[in-house]
Amino acid sequence: MADYREFTLAAIQAAPVFFDRDASTEKACALIEQAAERGATVAAFGETWLPGYPSFANYPRDPQWGKLAARYITNAVEIPSPTTDKLCAAARKAGLDVVIGVVERDAVSQGTAYCTLLFIGREGVILGRHRKLKPTRVERIMWGEGDGSSLRVYQRDYGRLSGLNCWEHNMVLPGYALMAQGAQVHVAAWPGGTGARHHFLSQAFASQGACYVVCVSGIERPEDHSDASRALAGNWDGLSCIIDPWGNIIAGPAEGETILTATGNSEAIATAKVVCDVAGHYSRPDVLQLRVNRSPSRRLCEVENLEA
Template identity: 55%
Template sequence: MHKNKTFKLAAIQAAPVLFDKAASTEKACALIADAGRLGADIVAFGESWLPGYPFWVDGPVIDLTWEASAAYLENSIAIPGPETDALCAAAKAAGVEVVIGVAEADPFTEGTAYCTALTIGREGEILNRHRKLKPTHAERIIWGDGDGAGLRVLERDYGRISALNCWEHQMMLPGYALAAQGTQIHAAIWPGRETTPRDGEVCWARQHLLSRAFASQACAYVICAAGLRLEEHIPERWRPLGVWEHTGQSAIIDPRGEIIAVAGSEETILIAEGSLDLVRAAKAACDIAGHYSRPDIFDFAVNMRPAGPRVQLHDGEDDYADDASFSDSSIDEDE
């Protein structure tokens, strides 16, 4: 059982410094310190917060598009690297857990980034790296497909924590993988937009809807951490690419799926208190991976092997090169 029955959850809603990973990292560290002073146990930033969401992928393809993409790749980060070292130090100094969306540079090609949810412990160590499984629509111009290695729930002294990016909450199975591991506190990280659909519109922002659905189904608290990017946050050089504003509306949601705190479109640290007693009460009513499941009918397995390089290079002496990056971990309901 966990030591603490209550905890404080925080959504950090703030604009990064676009195309500047050093300045964005510095700002993130300051915000982590602020959240620590507010007594937060776990804080979450929006999707690809460091160094910012690639907003231009939804616009017209012009020469500046590729310049922006090149600048974005240049400002993507290595894990581990100098930026993660700074974030880890900030988390340790503040005594908080941190989930932050980052653009992670592919270490092999340096021509692809991954939309990664990075989780850092209050001890100042990287706990998990989850790469977005399937970038949405035009995001595929710059983000590569992730793997299942990061579909993990982490045991902490105040509860079990997890994280997913944006429309991974629409996919259903990633969420079930986390529910099956008993997640209790979940970071749902989003670019940041909550709109009302127009008549006939098939695709619209669903950050509250999907975050609330996850909370209700997994019987977990959800930090719906939304990014913020208004016109004034976009450097003049990049404005010809179009201005698609991300207006925030972060929220914190309880295990019943009810919103208990919500932000507007300003920079803020949204705080709410949670209780494991409410998590357990919700799971007692409907534990979708426990008493409210049918493993005799449905089989479910997750490939959690990390993806390695796309090409295996052999020196002619061995049939296959050893690759220590692969593991045989999996989730299987039959086990």
């Protein structure tokens, strides 16, 4: 007889040390340990949690904008790097999987950042990363665009793990690309509580994909900023929640800094997928198909030995 597996999902709702990569990394490692103490199997942070969401991008004419932008890219995270090494070590020590939103700096150009979800296994290794496909509104000033190479799920002992950032859940097709790969535990990362919309988009993903969703948001308040960035800060509470495969909220929404947990089990996933499997019996591939371009984007194509 097949055995069903239980697991504990954790949404880490907290403010980073804004635009300070090293201090935010230390805080993240401490929070990972706290999630482990709560029995977490997988713990998730909000969008670009490390080192913070660029709310100042809304004010490009402010005299402080240039300095803040330079600080932002300087404190972004390269993958891999000593920063990711510390996060991997924390995951290994805590014995849990971690999905954390980071501002990823392009290691070659040094001037482009990506809104990235970093997936780390409890073994202390990077499982993969996902770069946000389409930044929203003023985010396009700060972030480049991802490509289809990172629209993937990761096989773990509790199920297939996936994740998207914020309004990627509004794009529909990226979500289906993950559902078609059998996503079972999904991280929906948001910069902060945006009202009903981020809840119902996350609940829709859970219901359509017949999977658990950790809808995790960051926190940003002016008092979380210690310098010139305070005047340009956003005001986000978390309102994180955890959603079952039927679309029901089973933990949260929560306010303030907290670690929200809920127990999931593979039986609930199996039951929901039997009823509605949008990548299987509840699809019509003869009528509708999704094509995903897996090729990484290339900005330089070197050609040698061209004939004159």
